Amino acid sequence: MGKEMLTGNSAAAWGVRLAEVDYIPAYPITPQTEIIETIAKWISDGSMDASFVTMDSEHSMITAAGAASATGARTFTTTSSQGLLYGFEMIYTVAGWRVPLVMVNVSRGLSSPITLGPDHNDILAVRDSGFLQIHCETCQEVLDSVLMAYRLAEDERVLLPVMVNMDGFYLSFTREAVEIPDVEKVRSFLPEYRPEHAFFKAARPMAQGVAVLGGDYYSYFKYQMHLASQNALEIYKEVCDDFERIFGRKYEVIDEYMMEDAEYILVMTNSFSTLGKAAVKRAREDGVKAGLLRPRFLRPFPESEIKNALKGKKAVAVIDQNISVGKGGIIYSEMAGCLYNEIDRPLLLSFIGGLGGKNISQKEFEFIFEKMISASDTGIVEPPSLLYTESELEGITKLKEIAGKE
């Protein structure tokens, strides 16, 4: 179909349309709304044969989506931020139903204070639920990830729901040239959903989501989910190979940028890693052997790929766009856990930036590279720091003065 200028939101909607989804329960929240409005319009004008229903809340929406998926319909839903948290209870429940639901989350900072800008506390809050998590950098990746998510989720060796994540505003409303795949090609990549497993029909009564008495059964089911999630990494590689063969675009569980001979590595996710890549390029011009590692999956966590990629590196700076209040960066903790038992492990530095969509400037990236270099020279790693510039603080002070607050 060729390339079109699409926002991240419309790229997500295109993914849903091309996946020939049957059912979309919806509830609006900025910055996700464009996705459901686009789909609603297509259904209304007949270009998409699906059933769309606006629900009374995200809690209900995720329930309806999971239930439809459990009934055998290919189902999509999407939310963001407070909406994801409002449906939190059902995120765990639906994952436990082992249904191949695909959900897009458009990341946005959590209240309070209330904000529209993005960070990843919303999506990371649900990271232990059993949903697989794919984090996207570009609009193209959003569209492609929705298609790959269905392939992965519906694979009988996985049967877990998948969340595809993008940053609000920075990706949701940014137009990029996106290749819209041909529907026939999509069909050859993602055949019609024909559930062989648990689903409701008259001839075969089935109980789903039932109670268990005692930890033995509970552990058994949770462990099954854990194994299925771990399976997903290998199966994703098959999915990627097929995807590349059919569409020519290559994806992996981690994205490595200028990593080959790199010594100082940024670890970032989502759309801000584009900024990180630019910073790496500039650092290279200044003679710093910089590189960037972007985990695309945060669940399952691609441990062995990350360990391999970071073997022999001097220092790694994790830039978390989230804050676990009272602890620090969440991905930093994950990385530390991942590397702890490696004998030859790089120094690990922690930075928190981009909260609520706050920009990370070139100066701050330079500061991060300086810190990495001095840490590797001295062996001393400074405590985690929150990226906040002098001029940003001045701006806040000035505003407070104008408002008459000291």
Add this chain to the structure above:
Amino acid sequence: MDTSTIRSIKELPPEENMLPGTAACAGCGGLLTLRYCLKALGDKIVIVNAAGCFTLLTIYPFSPFRNSWLYTAMACAPAGAQGVRDALDILIKKGKLDPEENLKVVVLSGDGSAYDMALSSTSGAIYRNLDFYYICYDNEAYGNTGFQHSGASPFGSRTGTTPPGKEVPVGSQLQKKNLFDIWNSHKPPYIATVSPAYPVDLMNKFKKAEQFKGPKLFISHIPCPPGWGFDPSRSVRLAKLSVETGLWPLKESVHGEVEHTYVPKKFKPVEEYLKEQERFSHLFKPVRQEDALKSIQEMVDEYWKKHELLP
């Protein structure tokens, strides 16, 4: 099912769609209600359940049902019903599911879910005219967590969170919410109150409901031996007393028009019902709480007066 009226208990279908041997308490009025409901609904159904006592009817790997079952959570069984119904409809429409495989979708929840936590998702489902059955077994408290106050707990009752004491001798000071009227304000095609002591009335209401597409809602007032505090053998008697005293009117609403399906010839005093239960014992001893007893009786009388049905 034919739509002719059943006249006596002998005409109830003999088939059982719920088998004995569940974790429910002996004498549970809700279980009796459910047994009758399933006789009426048949086995080509999927029950979408909210957290409550009946969640423990299916315990892995056992189920007492011939039908399918989906446990959701306390706030959202009607939303689960929406997903199942919509999925069945679209799969049949697209030719992916044989219409023979179609199922009726049935929500099953306690009063805590129905009156409180799931009120919003229920309102949404009725508003969207979802084609489903909703059965609420109303034991007037959160039963599964050990009998705490819910929006269905009546004035004057003792629950785990409304213990009568020196400052608040009456127990619950709030009036039971009127779920029937809340539902009715949405104008669904069919709503009924039922009782396990009146299975013929119950069965006929299900038969009648079957002709309507859209929400079909049932509230059953059900005695709960451990929560109410009475001997399990007296369960049906108590269910009967709640109707005979006028506390639980048996009625139905068709497109908003309410009619009573049974009016006792002579109403028994509510005290007869109250005094049989531990949860009201503080109204009688150590001192009779005359005001409270009077106001309960007045509330009942007012209801029937309003409907011009007081003999």
